[in-house]
Amino acid sequence: MSDSPVTLTAEDRPDQPPVTPELEDLYRGFEKALLVPLWTRIGDLMPPHPRSKARPYRWEWKTLVDLAARSGDLVPVGRGGERRAIALANPSLGGRPYATPTLWAAIQYLMPGENAPEHRHTQNAFRFVVEGEGVWTVVERDPVPMRRGDFLPQAGMNWHAHHNAAGAPMAWIDGLDIPFQYDVEGQFFDFGRDELTEPEHATPDRSRAERLWGHPGLAPVSRLRPNAGSPLLRYRWEDTDAALADQLELEREGYPGTVEPGHALVRYTNPTTAQDVLPTIRAQFHRVRSGTQTAPRRETGSSVYQVFDGSGRVSVGDASWSVQRGDLFVVPSWMPLSITSEASASDSDSGGLDLFQFSDTPIFTKLGLYRSQVEETR
Amino acid sequence: MSDSPVTLTAEDRPDQPPVTPELEDLYRGFEKALLVPLWTRIGDLMPPHPRSKARPYRWEWKTLVDLAARSGDLVPVGRGGERRAIALANPSLGGRPYATPTLWAAIQYLMPGENAPEHRHTQNAFRFVVEGEGVWTVVERDPVPMRRGDFLPQAGMNWHAHHNAAGAPMAWIDGLDIPFQYDVEGQFFDFGRDELTEPEHATPDRSRAERLWGHPGLAPVSRLRPNAGSPLLRYRWEDTDAALADQLELEREGYPGTVEPGHALVRYTNPTTAQDVLPTIRAQFHRVRSGTQTAPRRETGSSVYQVFDGSGRVSVGDASWSVQRGDLFVVPSWMPLSITSEASASDSDSGGLDLFQFSDTPIFTKLGLYRSQVEETR
Amino acid sequence: MSDSPVTLTAEDRPDQPPVTPELEDLYRGFEKALLVPLWTRIGDLMPPHPRSKARPYRWEWKTLVDLAARSGDLVPVGRGGERRAIALANPSLGGRPYATPTLWAAIQYLMPGENAPEHRHTQNAFRFVVEGEGVWTVVERDPVPMRRGDFLPQAGMNWHAHHNAAGAPMAWIDGLDIPFQYDVEGQFFDFGRDELTEPEHATPDRSRAERLWGHPGLAPVSRLRPNAGSPLLRYRWEDTDAALADQLELEREGYPGTVEPGHALVRYTNPTTAQDVLPTIRAQFHRVRSGTQTAPRRETGSSVYQVFDGSGRVSVGDASWSVQRGDLFVVPSWMPLSITSEASASDSDSGGLDLFQFSDTPIFTKLGLYRSQVEETR
Amino acid sequence: MSDSPVTLTAEDRPDQPPVTPELEDLYRGFEKALLVPLWTRIGDLMPPHPRSKARPYRWEWKTLVDLAARSGDLVPVGRGGERRAIALANPSLGGRPYATPTLWAAIQYLMPGENAPEHRHTQNAFRFVVEGEGVWTVVERDPVPMRRGDFLPQAGMNWHAHHNAAGAPMAWIDGLDIPFQYDVEGQFFDFGRDELTEPEHATPDRSRAERLWGHPGLAPVSRLRPNAGSPLLRYRWEDTDAALADQLELEREGYPGTVEPGHALVRYTNPTTAQDVLPTIRAQFHRVRSGTQTAPRRETGSSVYQVFDGSGRVSVGDASWSVQRGDLFVVPSWMPLSITSEASASDSDSGGLDLFQFSDTPIFTKLGLYRSQVEETR
Known part of the structure; x- marks a missing residue:
C-alpha cells in the first residue's frame, strides 16, 4: 500500500x-x-445538517424469502460461514452489506433439523419474527422459542446458537450493529461449541430468561444487577400486541397513551436498567390505526422498519412506497418519515398498520448527539 | 420552653x-x-454496630381486623382525620405510631360506600391487600382496583383517594415513611377535592396505569421519563404468584433463580428506573417452600413483614413467633431473621409460606450505609 | 421495659x-x-409543611473556646472517650448533643503534643478551621495539615487520628451526621491503632491526597474510581478565598457568577463524582459583600453556619443575632434565612461577611425530598 | 447513481x-x-479482534509547521473555509483527512492580527498548544488565552472564534471527532457573527470560565448543572505540570500515584460530571521518567499523541519511531503501544518524555465496547 x-x-x-x-x-x-x-x-x-450517505429504500419480503429459500438448497450452514443470513445492501453504500451506515439487517433461514453453530461476538444483535415458528435460539444454554411477533435481543458476548426443531424451514430477520462496530473498530468474535448438548435441544414454551424476567415490574432478587444488555431474551408478541391495543383504546376513551392521534408506540426496554434493550440499538413497535397518517418526523441516526401486519404507504424524504407484510425499508439520518395506514371498511383496532422498528438511537443519546423534529402541521 | x-x-x-x-x-x-x-x-x-431502639414484635391479624371493624362503627372517615388507619406502635418506641424507627405500618378500613377524601403528601406510601376486594384507590384521577395479593405503590405528592364500591367492608395495610420524614423534616401535605367526579367512581378491572405500564419490558413512548416513584400503580397478584412459582420450579430443574434453596424472592421495581419501587421504601415478596428454614440474615435498616399465606415460625434476634395469614412482624436494624415454613404433607409448591416485606433499604443504599450479613452455616 | x-x-x-x-x-x-x-x-x-423540632440558635465562639480550653486542662484525650469534642445542643432537642435533628457540630480541642487515637466509623465527618494551626489529621496514614480556612472532609469508614505537632493548643469544629445515623440505625465503629508510626508523625505542607487530587480538573489515572466520599482530604483556604473573590469580581465586571447581587457561593465537591463532598453532608462557603442583605431563602433540611470573617446580622425565622468571627448558628428546616453584612467604610471586596455552612441536603436530594424557596422581593 | x-x-x-x-x-x-x-x-x-483500517504513523512537527507557515502566506482565513487548519491523513484511510477512523487532528495557524470567524457545530473539539502564545479563543463571548501546555476543550455547539492579538504567527493543534460524526451522521453546523465585539477582543490572563471553574474541588453554585462538555475552558499547563511532578515524587517516596513505575498519567475531567472532558473524546497527559520503557498496552479505539517535551522512542505494533518535541503519531485500535524515554545524564524529574494524548475512548466506555490489555512481563 x-x-x-x-x-x-x-x-x-x-x-x-x-x-x-x-x-x-x-x-x-x-x-x-x-x-x-x-x-x-x-x-x-x-454540513449544516446530516446529509446521509444512505438513501431511503424498500425491500419486498417475497423477494427476500424466495432468495433465502433458494439459499437453503444451495448453501450449507456450518462453522466458518456461521449463519445463512442475507443482508440488505443500501444502494448508496458502495455494495457493502449495510442497511444504513450503522445498521445491519438480514433475513436468516434455517431448514428443518438444521443447527447454526454456537459463537459470540461484541456486536449487539436481535431477532424479530414476522412469520413462522419452530426455531429455538439457545442463549447461554437457555433455549428461547421464536414465534411470529416475538422480539429476541442478543447483547454482545452472549454465546448463542439456533436450531430448527420443526418440520418446515423458518425465516426471520437479524438486526446488528456490524457497520458501526466495523467503523469504530472494537469487535471481538469467538467460536463456541460445534454441537449443543441434549438439554439444549429442548423445545420449552418459555425460556428460563422469561421465567425469571418476564413478569411486569418484578425482578428476581438472586439475579439483580444492571446489565448493559437485557437479560429478558424474548419479548412475546402477546404482550406487545396487548400494550399497543391498550394505548389505542385509552386514546379512544379520551386519555393519554399514544404518541399522536391514531399512533401507538412501545419501546422494548431492559428490565435491569429501564433503558434501551441493547447498548447500541433501540427497538420499538408502532401501530397506526387504519386510515391514519402520521406527522412527518425526523431524527439523527437511522432506522430499519419491517411491516408486521396490514398495509399502507410510507414516505421517507422524496421516496414513497406501498408496503405490506414483511416488507423492509430504511430511513436515513435526518430524513422525515410519514406513515399512512390503509383505511379499512370497519373501524376496529385490528385494522391499520403494525410496524417493527430498530435504530441506532442509543449511540446518539449516550454521546449527546440526539435531535428530533416533528412537522406539527400538515 | x-x-x-x-x-x-x-x-x-x-x-x-x-x-x-x-x-x-x-x-x-x-x-x-x-x-x-x-x-x-x-x-x-x-456504637460498634447498630443497636436498635426498636424491638422485634408481632401483631396478630385477627386482633387488628377486629379493632379496625369496631373503628368502622365508631369513627367516621372524612376531612381532617383523613383516613381510618390504625398504626402499629413498636413497644420500644415510646408509644409513637412507629412500627420501626423509620417506617409506618397500619391497617386501613373502609365501610361499604365510604370515601376517603383526596389528599397528597411527600410521604411515600403503598397499599398491600391480604384479603378482600371492592375498594378502588383513585390516583391522579385513575381508579386502581385493590384485590388480594395486589401491591399498590403511591409515590410522594400524587393525589389519591379511596372509595369502597362493594357491599362489604374492606381492610388492607398501608406502609409509609412517616417516621423517617418526621425525623428529617421534609414533609408537605395538601388537601385535595372533597368529592370525586363521576368517572373517578368507575370500577374498571385494570387501571389506566396498568394498561400503560403493565406489559413486561414494554414502555409507552408517550409517557417515558424517569420517575422517582413508579408510574405502575398496581402490581397484580397473578404476576407475583407466577414469578415466585417460576423461581421454585427453576430451582427444582437445577437452574439458578432462588436466593437460597427453597427461598424464592422478587422485588417490586419501578419500570422507568429499574430501581426500587419508591424513593425510600423497598418492597419484596418471599415464598419459602414448605419445610424450609432460611439462613439467618441481617442488614442495616428495618423491615415490616406480613404473612400472606401459609404458616410457620419466625425468629428475629432472640424473639420467635408462630405466624399465620395476615400476621405482621418487624425486624429492627441489624437483627438476624430466619423463617421456617411449616412442612406440609404434600411436596407441592403451593405449600410453604408466602410473605410480603417492606423496608427502608433505599435510604441506606442511596446514602452509602447499606450492609448485610448471612450466616452461611447453620 | x-x-x-x-x-x-x-x-x-x-x-x-x-x-x-x-x-x-x-x-x-x-x-x-x-x-x-x-x-x-x-x-x-x-404537617402542611416542615415544622422543625429544632429552633434557631446561636453560640458565641468566645464561650466555646473558653470552655474547650478548660476541658483541655481537666479532660484527657484517649481511647474510650476518643476525642475532646464538645457538641452544640439545640435547646429544643431535649438536651441531646444535636445541633439540628440530623447534624452534629462540635468544637474539638487538642493540647500541644497530644494525640487523638485512631478509629473509624460509618458517620460521615469533616473538620473546618476558623483559627490556628499545628494539628495534622492522619487519614489512612496520610498526614493532612489543618490551617485557618481549610476544610477537611472525612467520609465514613476512613481510619483517622489527629496529632498536635505545635507548641500551642488548637481548636477547630467537627461536623458529622451522628443524629441522622442514630435515627436510621446504620452505625458501625471500629477502634484502630493506639499509636501512630513515625512516618505518620510527619508534618508535610501538603497531604498525599492533595498531591494526587488537588489539581483543578486533573484526575490521577491510577486512582480513578467513583468514591462516595471525596478522596481530596483538604480544601485549602487559598483556593476557596480565590474562588469567592473571582465571583464577586465577575459580578462587578457585569458577568454571571454570584447567586444573587453581592453574594458569592462555592460548594465543596468530590472530584470523583462532581457531587457533594460527603454522602450525607453538603458543605459550602458564602461571601457576602459588605453592606449587602441576602434575600430570605428557605429549604428542606437543616444547616449549621460558622462565621469565618467579618461581622453582621443574621435572621432565621423570628430570631435574629449579631454575629462575628467564630460564632455558630443553626437554621432549622424550612425556616427563612437572611444574612446582612456590616457596611464597611471602604468598598473593597475584603470587607463583608465570610460564612462556612454545612447541611444535610444530600439526604433530601437523593431521596427526592428537596425543596427550596426564595423571597424574591424585599 | x-x-x-x-x-x-x-x-x-x-x-x-x-x-x-x-x-x-x-x-x-x-x-x-x-x-x-x-x-x-x-x-x-x-474479525476475532479489531484489525484497524488505519496504520501507525508519525508526522514530524517541523514539516507541519513549515507547511502551515506557507499556508499563512497563501490561504486567507475567513467565512467559508472557516479555519486555516491542516489535517493529518492516515496513509491507510484512502486520502481522507482522518488521523484515525474516528479522530481528526490538525495543525491550525493564525497570523498576527487575524481572526477566525465565529461558528458552532456538534463536533466536539479541543485545542492543545505545544509552542507559542498570543491567540485567544473566544467561547460563548469569553476570551480564553492559549499558551504552551494549555488544553482547551470545546464541547459541541459552543460558539467559538479565534483571534491572534500578538505580533507573531501562532500554531496549535485541533482535535475533533469529525470522522466519527461523519460516519454516524449526526452533524449540525451554524455560522456565527463575522466580527467579534470590542470586549471580546480583550486579552485577559484568565478566562471567565477559569475564574468560575478553575479552583480545585470548588463549584460555583450559581452555575451548577451537569454539562456533557466541560465548562472549564482552559486547563493550564502549570496545573498539569505540577500534577505530573507530584505523581513521580510520590512514587519516589514509596507511595502509589503512577500507573506503572516511572509513568505518571493524568486525565482531563469535566468538573460538573467527573467524567471525560468531552462527550466523545478522552484527553490525557503522560510523563515518562527518563530512561523508562512503558509496558506494551493496547485498548479498543484509537489515539493520537503529541510529544510535548523531551525525546525518546515509540513503538506501535510493528512500527517504531524516534520522536521529539511537537511530533504527532497515531495508535490504531488494539495495537500495542510502548514508550521509551531517552535516558538523561541527570536523574532529575525534569528529564524524560512528556506526551499529550487524545482518544475516542468515551465512545467505547459509554457503549459497552471498551477493553484493554497490558503485557505485564517484558
Whole structure:
C-alpha cells in the first residue's frame, strides 16, 4: 500500500484560495506529508445538517424469502460461514452489506433439523419474527422459542446458537450493529461449541430468561444487577400486541397513551436498567390505526422498519412506497418519515398498520448527539 | 420552653474524667452554654454496630381486623382525620405510631360506600391487600382496583383517594415513611377535592396505569421519563404468584433463580428506573417452600413483614413467633431473621409460606450505609 | 421495659370522633394491642409543611473556646472517650448533643503534643478551621495539615487520628451526621491503632491526597474510581478565598457568577463524582459583600453556619443575632434565612461577611425530598 | 447513481459453498435485489479482534509547521473555509483527512492580527498548544488565552472564534471527532457573527470560565448543572505540570500515584460530571521518567499523541519511531503501544518524555465496547 494516497487539486472557486503556482506547490507539499487542509473539505465533512450517505429504500419480503429459500438448497450452514443470513445492501453504500451506515439487517433461514453453530461476538444483535415458528435460539444454554411477533435481543458476548426443531424451514430477520462496530473498530468474535448438548435441544414454551424476567415490574432478587444488555431474551408478541391495543383504546376513551392521534408506540426496554434493550440499538413497535397518517418526523441516526401486519404507504424524504407484510425499508439520518395506514371498511383496532422498528438511537443519546423534529402541521 | 435543657452529671467511671469540683464546674458551664461533650455519650451515639431502639414484635391479624371493624362503627372517615388507619406502635418506641424507627405500618378500613377524601403528601406510601376486594384507590384521577395479593405503590405528592364500591367492608395495610420524614423534616401535605367526579367512581378491572405500564419490558413512548416513584400503580397478584412459582420450579430443574434453596424472592421495581419501587421504601415478596428454614440474615435498616399465606415460625434476634395469614412482624436494624415454613404433607409448591416485606433499604443504599450479613452455616 | 407504652385519650374536639364509652373502650383495645390511630396524630406527623423540632440558635465562639480550653486542662484525650469534642445542643432537642435533628457540630480541642487515637466509623465527618494551626489529621496514614480556612472532609469508614505537632493548643469544629445515623440505625465503629508510626508523625505542607487530587480538573489515572466520599482530604483556604473573590469580581465586571447581587457561593465537591463532598453532608462557603442583605431563602433540611470573617446580622425565622468571627448558628428546616453584612467604610471586596455552612441536603436530594424557596422581593 | 452497486463473485474456496451454475444464478439474484450474504464477508466484518483500517504513523512537527507557515502566506482565513487548519491523513484511510477512523487532528495557524470567524457545530473539539502564545479563543463571548501546555476543550455547539492579538504567527493543534460524526451522521453546523465585539477582543490572563471553574474541588453554585462538555475552558499547563511532578515524587517516596513505575498519567475531567472532558473524546497527559520503557498496552479505539517535551522512542505494533518535541503519531485500535524515554545524564524529574494524548475512548466506555490489555512481563 502506498504511503501517500492523498491527492489535492487547487480549484478556481470563490470559496477557495486563488490558484497560483505557489498554492499548487503547497498542495504537493501537503500530499507528500500526508496532510489535507480543512478548507477544501469542510462542506462535505461539516454540513449544516446530516446529509446521509444512505438513501431511503424498500425491500419486498417475497423477494427476500424466495432468495433465502433458494439459499437453503444451495448453501450449507456450518462453522466458518456461521449463519445463512442475507443482508440488505443500501444502494448508496458502495455494495457493502449495510442497511444504513450503522445498521445491519438480514433475513436468516434455517431448514428443518438444521443447527447454526454456537459463537459470540461484541456486536449487539436481535431477532424479530414476522412469520413462522419452530426455531429455538439457545442463549447461554437457555433455549428461547421464536414465534411470529416475538422480539429476541442478543447483547454482545452472549454465546448463542439456533436450531430448527420443526418440520418446515423458518425465516426471520437479524438486526446488528456490524457497520458501526466495523467503523469504530472494537469487535471481538469467538467460536463456541460445534454441537449443543441434549438439554439444549429442548423445545420449552418459555425460556428460563422469561421465567425469571418476564413478569411486569418484578425482578428476581438472586439475579439483580444492571446489565448493559437485557437479560429478558424474548419479548412475546402477546404482550406487545396487548400494550399497543391498550394505548389505542385509552386514546379512544379520551386519555393519554399514544404518541399522536391514531399512533401507538412501545419501546422494548431492559428490565435491569429501564433503558434501551441493547447498548447500541433501540427497538420499538408502532401501530397506526387504519386510515391514519402520521406527522412527518425526523431524527439523527437511522432506522430499519419491517411491516408486521396490514398495509399502507410510507414516505421517507422524496421516496414513497406501498408496503405490506414483511416488507423492509430504511430511513436515513435526518430524513422525515410519514406513515399512512390503509383505511379499512370497519373501524376496529385490528385494522391499520403494525410496524417493527430498530435504530441506532442509543449511540446518539449516550454521546449527546440526539435531535428530533416533528412537522406539527400538515 | 426553657433555653437550657442540658443536664450533665460527672460520673466516677473508668472511661470518664476524674470527678473534681473543677470538672463539675466545667459541666455547669457546658449546661449553661448548651453544650454536651462527646466523651459522656459516645457509647450510645457511636456504637460498634447498630443497636436498635426498636424491638422485634408481632401483631396478630385477627386482633387488628377486629379493632379496625369496631373503628368502622365508631369513627367516621372524612376531612381532617383523613383516613381510618390504625398504626402499629413498636413497644420500644415510646408509644409513637412507629412500627420501626423509620417506617409506618397500619391497617386501613373502609365501610361499604365510604370515601376517603383526596389528599397528597411527600410521604411515600403503598397499599398491600391480604384479603378482600371492592375498594378502588383513585390516583391522579385513575381508579386502581385493590384485590388480594395486589401491591399498590403511591409515590410522594400524587393525589389519591379511596372509595369502597362493594357491599362489604374492606381492610388492607398501608406502609409509609412517616417516621423517617418526621425525623428529617421534609414533609408537605395538601388537601385535595372533597368529592370525586363521576368517572373517578368507575370500577374498571385494570387501571389506566396498568394498561400503560403493565406489559413486561414494554414502555409507552408517550409517557417515558424517569420517575422517582413508579408510574405502575398496581402490581397484580397473578404476576407475583407466577414469578415466585417460576423461581421454585427453576430451582427444582437445577437452574439458578432462588436466593437460597427453597427461598424464592422478587422485588417490586419501578419500570422507568429499574430501581426500587419508591424513593425510600423497598418492597419484596418471599415464598419459602414448605419445610424450609432460611439462613439467618441481617442488614442495616428495618423491615415490616406480613404473612400472606401459609404458616410457620419466625425468629428475629432472640424473639420467635408462630405466624399465620395476615400476621405482621418487624425486624429492627441489624437483627438476624430466619423463617421456617411449616412442612406440609404434600411436596407441592403451593405449600410453604408466602410473605410480603417492606423496608427502608433505599435510604441506606442511596446514602452509602447499606450492609448485610448471612450466616452461611447453620 | 413495658410492652404497652401506648396511651390514648379520647378528646372532645371537632376533628375527633365523638367521645363515647364505646370509643374509650376501643382506645383501650388499641393500647393493649400496641396500636395508634392516625386520626389522633395526623396534624403532628403530617404537617402542611416542615415544622422543625429544632429552633434557631446561636453560640458565641468566645464561650466555646473558653470552655474547650478548660476541658483541655481537666479532660484527657484517649481511647474510650476518643476525642475532646464538645457538641452544640439545640435547646429544643431535649438536651441531646444535636445541633439540628440530623447534624452534629462540635468544637474539638487538642493540647500541644497530644494525640487523638485512631478509629473509624460509618458517620460521615469533616473538620473546618476558623483559627490556628499545628494539628495534622492522619487519614489512612496520610498526614493532612489543618490551617485557618481549610476544610477537611472525612467520609465514613476512613481510619483517622489527629496529632498536635505545635507548641500551642488548637481548636477547630467537627461536623458529622451522628443524629441522622442514630435515627436510621446504620452505625458501625471500629477502634484502630493506639499509636501512630513515625512516618505518620510527619508534618508535610501538603497531604498525599492533595498531591494526587488537588489539581483543578486533573484526575490521577491510577486512582480513578467513583468514591462516595471525596478522596481530596483538604480544601485549602487559598483556593476557596480565590474562588469567592473571582465571583464577586465577575459580578462587578457585569458577568454571571454570584447567586444573587453581592453574594458569592462555592460548594465543596468530590472530584470523583462532581457531587457533594460527603454522602450525607453538603458543605459550602458564602461571601457576602459588605453592606449587602441576602434575600430570605428557605429549604428542606437543616444547616449549621460558622462565621469565618467579618461581622453582621443574621435572621432565621423570628430570631435574629449579631454575629462575628467564630460564632455558630443553626437554621432549622424550612425556616427563612437572611444574612446582612456590616457596611464597611471602604468598598473593597475584603470587607463583608465570610460564612462556612454545612447541611444535610444530600439526604433530601437523593431521596427526592428537596425543596427550596426564595423571597424574591424585599 | 445506480441502484445496484452490489457485485458478488462465487469463489471456489473451502469456506464457501461449492460454485455451481445454480449458486452463480443465486448470486445474480442477490445483486439484483440489493442483498449480500454474510458467508462471503464474515471474516472481514466480524474479525476475532479489531484489525484497524488505519496504520501507525508519525508526522514530524517541523514539516507541519513549515507547511502551515506557507499556508499563512497563501490561504486567507475567513467565512467559508472557516479555519486555516491542516489535517493529518492516515496513509491507510484512502486520502481522507482522518488521523484515525474516528479522530481528526490538525495543525491550525493564525497570523498576527487575524481572526477566525465565529461558528458552532456538534463536533466536539479541543485545542492543545505545544509552542507559542498570543491567540485567544473566544467561547460563548469569553476570551480564553492559549499558551504552551494549555488544553482547551470545546464541547459541541459552543460558539467559538479565534483571534491572534500578538505580533507573531501562532500554531496549535485541533482535535475533533469529525470522522466519527461523519460516519454516524449526526452533524449540525451554524455560522456565527463575522466580527467579534470590542470586549471580546480583550486579552485577559484568565478566562471567565477559569475564574468560575478553575479552583480545585470548588463549584460555583450559581452555575451548577451537569454539562456533557466541560465548562472549564482552559486547563493550564502549570496545573498539569505540577500534577505530573507530584505523581513521580510520590512514587519516589514509596507511595502509589503512577500507573506503572516511572509513568505518571493524568486525565482531563469535566468538573460538573467527573467524567471525560468531552462527550466523545478522552484527553490525557503522560510523563515518562527518563530512561523508562512503558509496558506494551493496547485498548479498543484509537489515539493520537503529541510529544510535548523531551525525546525518546515509540513503538506501535510493528512500527517504531524516534520522536521529539511537537511530533504527532497515531495508535490504531488494539495495537500495542510502548514508550521509551531517552535516558538523561541527570536523574532529575525534569528529564524524560512528556506526551499529550487524545482518544475516542468515551465512545467505547459509554457503549459497552471498551477493553484493554497490558503485557505485564517484558
